[in-house]
Amino acid sequence: MKRSIFTAQLFLVFVGLFCGCTPSSSSYQFNLEGNVRGIANGNVILMKSSFEQDTLLRASIKDGYFKLKGELPEIGVYSLKINDRRNSFYFDGTRMTLDVDYSGQQEWKLTGSPAEDAKAKFQKEWLKDRISPMVDSLQQAFNALNLQDVDQEEYYDKLSGLLESRDIRYNLVRDFVRKYPDNIFSASLSIEEMGWNYDWGKSLYDLLTPRIQKSALGKQLEEKLLKCESIAIGKDMPEFPVETLDGIQQEFTWENGICVIDFWASWCNPCRREIPFLKRLYDEFHDKGVHFVSVSMDKNPARWQQALKEEKLPWLNVRNMDGFEKRGIRSELHFNGIPYIVLLDKNGKIAAKDIRLKQLREKIIELLGN
Numbered sequence: 001m002k003r004s005i006f007t008a009q010l011f012l013v014f015v016g017l018f019c020g021c022t023p024s025s026s027s028y029q030f031n032l033e034g035n036v037r038g039i040a041n042g043n044v045i046l047m048k049s050s051f052e053q054d055t056l057l058r059a060s061i062k063d064g065y066f067k068l069k070g071e072l073p074e075i076g077v078y079s080l081k082i083n084d085r086r087n088s089f090y091f092d093g094t095r096m097t098l099d100v101d102y103s104g105q106q107e108w109k110l111t112g113s114p115a116e117d118a119k120a121k122f123q124k125e126w127l128k129d130r131i132s133p134m135v136d137s138l139q140q141a142f143n144a145l146n147l148q149d150v151d152q153e154e155y156y157d158k159l160s161g162l163l164e165s166r167d168i169r170y171n172l173v174r175d176f177v178r179k180y181p182d183n184i185f186s187a188s189l190s191i192e193e194m195g196w197n198y199d200w201g202k203s204l205y206d207l208l209t210p211r212i213q214k215s216a217l218g219k220q221l222e223e224k225l226l227k228c229e230s231i232a233i234g235k236d237m238p239e240f241p242v243e244t245l246d247g248i249q250q251e252f253t254w255e256n257g258i259c260v261i262d263f264w265a266s267w268c269n270p271c272r273r274e275i276p277f278l279k280r281l282y283d284e285f286h287d288k289g290v291h292f293v294s295v296s297m298d299k300n301p302a303r304w305q306q307a308l309k310e311e312k313l314p315w316l317n318v319r320n321m322d323g324f325e326k327r328g329i330r331s332e333l334h335f336n337g338i339p340y341i342v343l344l345d346k347n348g349k350i351a352a353k354d355i356r357l358k359q360l361r362e363k364i365i366e367l368l369g370n
Contacts, residue, residue, distance in 0.1 A: 029094065030070070033097050035097075036066070037102060038103045039083065042061040045080070046070075074215060074216060076215065077089070077090055085104075092113055093113040096113055115183055116185075118183045126172060138161050138165050142158045142161075170200055173190075177204050181207050181212065182211060187208055187217035190205060194221075198232035201225050233353075235349065237350055241321040241322075242295065242318035243301065243321055257346050259344040260290065260343055260360070261341065262278060263330075263340040265298050266304055270339060271338055277357055281361055291315070292316070301319060333353065341356055343355055343363055351367055
């Protein structure tokens with residue numbers, strides 16, 4: 001099943017985002033003063049990751065106060081450990097103040113960091129006030145459906161709205177990055193938001209200033225783009241091993257015109273619930289030269305063939321030899337859940353990915369028009 005694609009807390013952990021430091025002539029100098037409630041004395045350790053062997057700077061806490069001053073290779077996300085507790089922050093201000101509640105009842109707050117300010121602004125004015133209400137409303141409407149006795153059209157309508165909200169969210173994030181292009185939080189946000197959508201990621205990357213593009217987070221975004229460039233819109237669909245209904249193993253390739261490739265499985269209820277919609281599209285577009293292929297992610301061939309008997313799919317059916325394991329085609333396309341649909345154009349190039357229901361129909365019509 002497709003895991004939930006929405007979450008109200010996207011930016012709680014940043015430890016893994018800073019990939020390392022590269023010394024440069026433009027090193028970063030800062031002053032950090034801290035007030036710690038709950039303990040009088042202790043130690044402060046600044047690390048480039050969550051591992052203590054990566055210690056960069058140290059300071060002592062005396063009477064609930066510490067001062068950390070030094071030079072870092074560049075701005076970025078760093079881990080700060082106070083005694084046995086730690087947190088990660090954006091370090092990009094020259095004079096910063098950290099307020100710590102060691103009891104854990106309140107969040108640690110870093111002021112004087114432009115990136116931390118942008119993060120707070122995004123979470124309050126964009127995520128909480130604009131994005132979450134829209135997504136939550138659509139999610140609640142979908143969750144309110146009685147899936148055991150729901151009208152099929154109502155199910156498709158509510159789910160289509162929920163899926164389309166991803167585009168709305170992306171557009172809002174793009175607006176935020178456009179407004180704050182010279183902020184490392186925008187690079188971090190872009191990494192999170194793009195998922196494995198090359199076009200989204202490239203659009204966000206291009207909005208960033210050269211300074212941010214050259215930062216550690218900017219380079220991480222660039223590396224992620226390179227990893228998924230080969231499956232971007234307009235690229236060839238990767239070949240992958242499949243098994244036919246006759247048990248023949250072969251490489252799956254497609255060069256025969258517009259094609260809907262549906263990755264599904266016998267055990268995936270959302271996949272099977274959307275099959276009637278795919279059959280409807282098949283009836284509407286098959287005579288116009290649109291092909292359909294279902295790729296089962298079942299590891300067990302018997303369960304796949306039993307599901308085919310029940311569903312009676314009138315198009316080509318094959319089984320992915322790797323099942324749902326995170327390798328092969330699933331790894332190449334970077335998808336974590338099913339149903340997952342790839343739409344190919346008349347030249348066999350990728351025209352859309354992770355597209356379903358009404359959006360899929362609209363895209364097919366667009367391709368036929370071209």
